Amino acid sequence: MTDPIRVAVTGAAxxxxxxxxxxxxxxxxxxxxxxxxxxxxxxxxxMDALEGVAMELEDCAFPxxxxxxxxxxxxxxxASANWALLVGARxxxxxxxxxxxxxxxxxxxxSQGRAINDNVADDARIVVVGNPAxxxxxxxxxxxxxxxxxxxxxMTRLDHNRAQSQLAQKTGRPLHAVTNVTIWGxxxxxxxxxxxxxxxxxxxxxxxxGDDSWIKETxxxxxxxxxxxxxxxxxxxxxxxxxxxxxxxxxxxxAGAAEGDWVSMGVPSTGEYHSPTGVIxxxxxxxRDGVYRIVQGLELNDFDREKIAAxxxxxxxxxxxxxxxxx
Ligand code: NAX
Numbered sequence: 001m002t003d004p005i006r007v008a009v010t011g012a013a014x015x016x017x018x019x020x021x022x023x024x025x026x027x028x029x030x031x032x033x034x035x036x037x038x039x040x041x042x043x044x045x046x047m048d049a050l051e052g053v054a055m056e057l058e059d060c061a062f063p064x065x066x067x068x069x070x071x072x073x074x075x076x077x078x079a080s081a082n083w084a085l086l087v088g089a090r091x092x093x094x095x096x097x098x099x100x101x102x103x104x105x106x107x108x109x110x111s112q113g114r115a116i117n118d119n120v121a122d123d124a125r126i127v128v129v130g131n132p133a134x135x136x137x138x139x140x141x142x143x144x145x146x147x148x149x150x151x152x153x154x155m156t157r158l159d160h161n162r163a164q165s166q167l168a169q170k171t172g173r174p175l176h177a178v179t180n181v182t183i184w185g186x187x188x189x190x191x192x193x194x195x196x197x198x199x200x201x202x203x204x205x206x207x208x209x210g211d212d213s214w215i216k217e218t219x220x221x222x223x224x225x226x227x228x229x230x231x232x233x234x235x236x237x238x239x240x241x242x243x244x245x246x247x248x249x250x251x252x253x254x255a256g257a258a259e260g261d262w263v264s265m266g267v268p269s270t271g272e273y274h275s276p277t278g279v280i281x282x283x284x285x286x287x288r289d290g291v292y293r294i295v296q297g298l299e300l301n302d303f304d305r306e307k308i309a310a311x312x313x314x315x316x317x318x319x320x321x322x323x324x325x326x327x
Contacts, residue, residue: 004035004066006121008081010074010112011088011130012040013049015236019243020087025057025065029083029250032064039069041077041088074115081120085246086112086140089130099321102132106325109136113143120147125290127249128154129242133187134266134280135318141268141280142326150292153253154266156183156191156282158238158245163193163223167200170219171208177201182284183223183264184304185275185311186318191282192307193223197298216303257287262295273300273308279315 007024011017021038023029030036038057042050050070057068071077078084090104109128116126124147128137133154141152163181168174180199184192195215198205206212222229230238252263262284269281272294285292300308319326 002034004037005030005083006037006039006079006081008039008041008077008084008120010041010077010084010086012038013042013046013053014088015239016087016129016242016246018053019240020085020246021053021057022060022062023243023247025060025062027062027064028247030254035064035066037067037069038065039077039079039081040071041074042070042072043088044072047072074112075119078112078115078119078124081116081124083250084116084120084124084126085129085250086126086136087129087246089136092131098132098318102135102318102321105130105132105136106139106322109139110143110325113140116140117144117146124151125250125253126152127246127253128152128266128280129246131187132318134282134315135322137266137280138319139322139325145327149268152268152280153249153292154187154280154282155242155246155249156187156264156266157249157252158242159183159187159191159193159223159226159282160264161241161245161248162226163195163198163219166219166222167195167198167205167209170214171200173200173208178205179258179261180205180284181264182262183282184273184308185282186315187266187282188311188314189224189228190311190314191224192304192311193220194304194307195219196301196304197284252287253292254290256289257285262286265292267292267294272296273298274305274312275308276312276316279312279319281312281315 137154167178182194200208266280266282271277275281284295
C-alpha cells in the first residue's frame, strides 16, 4: 500500500467539519486506494466534542483511515501535513460587522500561518474555507513565507457549484452540460458569478439561456446571496454543500480539472483581468499535474469589468482592515 496522505482539518468539530471528515476518511479526496491520516485541530472548549467525532470515525471502521490525531495545538495539527484545510474560524456574532469579523479572525490565521510555515510537508497545499475566506487565506499566506505562495488558496467552489446548478436548472440541461462557469473575486456578496463566459452543451450560455436580464437580475444575485438564503431556510449555514465543495476543490487540485472545462479558485492575485494585486482573488483556473493556471485571454466587456472592480475593491478594503496581521 502507498504511504498515507496527511490531511489537517481545522474546526473539525464544527458543522462543516462534521460533514467533511467522514468523506475524507472514506477516500473521497484521493480515491479508494489511498490511505489517509486525519490531523484534527480544535480549540480547547471543543475538544470534548472532537473526541466524540473521533469515536464515530472509529465506529465507521473506514479501511483507508490509518490514524486520527486530535489536538488543540496548531504545530501538532500541521506536522508533516500534505494538505491543510482551514475550516475553523470565529463565527460572526450578533451585532458584529464585517470589519469586526476580519479583526477577530486575524490572530487565528496569523498563528495558523506560522504553524503551517514551520511544520507542513514540502508538498503541502492549503485550502481556506473559514470566512472571510480570501482575506484569512492572505493572512495565513503572508505569515508562512517559507511555503510557496501559490500553495495557498481560498474556496469559492461552493459558489461555483451553485452557479453551475442554477444554469442547469434554468435551461433544463444536465449538470455536466454546463461548463466554464466562473466565480470572480471575493467569497462574499460582491463576488461576480459569471455566466457570460460559461457554456452549455458547448454553446455560449447566454445564447442557450436566451435572457440576459435573467442572468443579470436573477442568476447573479441568487448565487451571491445563496448562503444567506440557506441560513434563512435551515436556521444554520451551509454545511454539507460547503464540505462537498471543499472535497471538489481538493479533488480538482489533486487530480486535475476536466479537459476543456475550468474551476474557480481563490488564488494569489498578480493583477490578471484588472484584478488588484496582492490579494486572494477567485479566477477561472485549469489544473494539470497538481498545478493550477489562471485561464488567459477571456474577453471582458464593461459589465464584467465593473463587477470585477467592485469585488476587487472590497478585497482591498479587507486587506487594509487587517494590515497589522500582514508582516
Ligand atoms: P462552526 O461554528 O459550526 O464550526 C467552526 C469550528 O471551528 C468550531 O468547532 C470552532 O470551535 C472551531 N474553531 C474556531 N476557532 C478555531 C481555531 N482557532 N482553531 C481551530 N478551530 C477553531 O462553523 P461551520 O458552519 O463549520 O463553518 C466554518 C467556517 O466556514 C465559517 O467561518 C463559515 O463562515 C465558513 N463558510 C465558508 C464557506 C465558503 O464557501 N468558503 C461556505 C460555508 C461557510 O459559511
